[in-house]
Amino acid sequence: MAKVEKKQTSKKNNEVLSLAEKIKRKALEKQQQAGAEESAVDQKNPASASDGSDAVEEELEETEDVFESFTQLDLVPELIEACENLKYSKPTPIQSKAIPPALKGSDIIGLAQTGSGKTAAFAIPILNQLWHDQQPYYACILAPTRELAQQIKETFDSLGSLMGVRSTCIVGGMSMMDQARDLMRKPHIIIATPGRLMDHLENTKGFNLRKLKYLVMDEADRLLDMEFGPVLDRILNIIPTQGRTTYLFSATMTSKIDKLQRASLTNPVKCAVSNKYQTVDTLVQTLMVVPGGLKNTFLIYLLNEFIGKSTIVFTRTKANAERISNLCNLLEFSATALHGDLNQNQRTGALDLFKAGKRSILVATDVAARGLDIPSVDIVINYDIPVDSKSYIHRVGRTARAGRSGKSISLVSQYDLELILRIEDVLGKKLPKENVDKDAILALRDSVDKANGEVVMELNRRNKEKQARGKGRRGRMASRDNMDREEH
Ligand SMILES: Nc1ncnc2c1ncn2[C@@H]1O[C@H](COP(=O)(O)OP(=O)(O)OP(=O)(O)O)[C@@H](O)[C@H]1O
Numbered sequence: 001m002a003k004v005e006k007k008q009t010s011k012k013n014n015e016v017l018s019l020a021e022k023i024k025r026k027a028l029e030k031q032q033q034a035g036a037e038e039s040a041v042d043q044k045n046p047a048s049a050s051d052g053s054d055a056v057e058e059e060l061e062e063t064e065d066v067f068e069s070f071t072q073l074d075l076v077p078e079l080i081e082a083c084e085n086l087k088y089s090k091p092t093p094i095q096s097k098a099i100p101p102a103l104k105g106s107d108i109i110g111l112a113q114t115g116s117g118k119t120a121a122f123a124i125p126i127l128n129q130l131w132h133d134q135q136p137y138y139a140c141i142l143a144p145t146r147e148l149a150q151q152i153k154e155t156f157d158s159l160g161s162l163m164g165v166r167s168t169c170i171v172g173g174m175s176m177m178d179q180a181r182d183l184m185r186k187p188h189i190i191i192a193t194p195g196r197l198m199d200h201l202e203n204t205k206g207f208n209l210r211k212l213k214y215l216v217m218d219e220a221d222r223l224l225d226m227e228f229g230p231v232l233d234r235i236l237n238i239i240p241t242q243g244r245t246t247y248l249f250s251a252t253m254t255s256k257i258d259k260l261q262r263a264s265l266t267n268p269v270k271c272a273v274s275n276k277y278q279t280v281d282t283l284v285q286t287l288m289v290v291p292g293g294l295k296n297t298f299l300i301y302l303l304n305e306f307i308g309k310s311t312i313v314f315t316r317t318k319a320n321a322e323r324i325s326n327l328c329n330l331l332e333f334s335a336t337a338l339h340g341d342l343n344q345n346q347r348t349g350a351l352d353l354f355k356a357g358k359r360s361i362l363v364a365t366d367v368a369a370r371g372l373d374i375p376s377v378d379i380v381i382n383y384d385i386p387v388d389s390k391s392y393i394h395r396v397g398r399t400a401r402a403g404r405s406g407k408s409i410s411l412v413s414q415y416d417l418e419l420i421l422r423i424e425d426v427l428g429k430k431l432p433k434e435n436v437d438k439d440a441i442l443a444l445r446d447s448v449d450k451a452n453g454e455v456v457m458e459l460n461r462r463n464k465e466k467q468a469r470g471k472g473r474r475g476r477m478a479s480r481d482n483m484d485r486e487e488h
Pocket residue numbers: 087088089090091092095112113114115116117118119120250251370371372373375397401402
């Protein structure tokens with residue numbers, strides 16, 4: 001019996017694989033017909049893909065604080081050398097704006113587009129001061145997701161590599177015991193997600209932040225929103241206000257005074273490089289209007305068009321991320337999924353595979369929307385349009401970072417029209433429509449639908465198995481530790 005089932009499954013798999021071949025061949029033929037030349041022109045001159053409606057951009061705020069090198073910034077030599085080692089030839093605009101007042105001891109509200117070097121803008125002044133005043137638990141950096149916290153730690157470690165800086169990452173999903181041991185080693189810098197930090201403040205003997213000198217909220221608008229609010233208030237109540245410097249950084253900042261007051265800033269200096277929800281000029285953003293029931297087909301068509309490019313596909317739900325990732329793999333695109341239903345090892349593993357180029361497609365929920373810096377990402381596809389316009393800004397900001405070019409395409413169904421209008425409103429421009437060959441897309445429909453059916457069946461089977469084993473996560477979902485999932 002088992003053998004028959006296995007044979008049938010393998011027959012089905014073969015069928016789907018040959019369909020995959022067919023899909024790829026068709027799309028490649030189409031691509032060749034369209035001519036490689038055209039796409040080369042678009043890549044060299046990304047603006048040519050837009051309809052020109054985005055030509056008028058509001059002027060950026062004054063650029064008087066421009067520094068041509070880090071040596072002009074009055075930093076300790078160890079930091080200047082670390083910047084050189086990282087190939088940072090000169091400060092980015094937000095670094096030029098934020099570092100001088102930060103070195104003078106001001107609280108800072110830093111606003112600049114995605115990928116513009118905000119992490120170093122707050123890390124450099126902290127490390128510079130730490131050099132003069134080495135103390136354990138000197139600075140605490142809060143971030144909304146575990147992966148972002150880990151990445152910020154890596155930036156502190158490389159910038160502080162010549163200074164003997166000790167840092168530790170305190171995030172959910174990892175062993176409390178190991179983290180308590182790391183905290184007992186008295187690191188200078190703690191990078192944490194709020195829920196897990198609070199757990200340690202309450203439960204880890206000998207750990208407190210009474211002498212904290214710097215508090216940074218990266219992705220501050222997210223940390224100050226409803227979901228993180230209560231735990232953040234508790235953290236802010238515990239740590240000292242006297243003698244503490246506070247930095248808030250984000251690409252999208254709340255202007256609500258009550259929210260900012262919550263962070264108890266003292267005469268903050270506003271360092272804004274972008275003066276509204278702004279995306280970078282090197283990013284080409286388009287949309288595709290997708291007729292009902294054709295989203296998967298449009299997506300597979302696009303992935304074929306961009307075959308070999310490093311792509312992030314964003315979905316609204318964990319289930320969609322899992323399904324799309326499986327669909328891609330069944331059709332022989334190399335994909336991996338990143339969402340909050342995976343355990344931390346799986347999450348880290350998926351991200352590592354994608355970063356190392358071992359998978360060219362990352363299918364993710366908004367857990368990957370903010371902060372992640374993967375310079376190789378060429379394309380962002382919004383399979384589902386985000387409900388929150390800010391999320392759109394952060395998602396598309398995973399490409400076109402640090403002056404590179406990149407492209408984002410949003411798949412817009414009839415139900416998303418209002419959302420996309422809101423996003424266009426926030427961006428202050430219309431998103432041009434992608435030119436598509438509808439016949440070429442429709443030719444893929446049956447094959448993609450069939451493959452999707454296979455995937456849905458398989459995932460249902462796995463879910464039933466999981467339920468039978470009683471491994472539902474529902475009970476754990478509500479816990480504070482899972483707040484850094486960044487999913488609703
Ligand atoms: N002065 C510099 N010169 C060159 N590259 C830099 C400089 N400062 C930072 N970078 C690089 O720019 C990239 C983006 O930096 P970072 O991740 O800090 O951006 P961000 O502004 O925090 O983006 P996001 O809003 O998406 O979190 C990183 O790869 C970083 O190493």
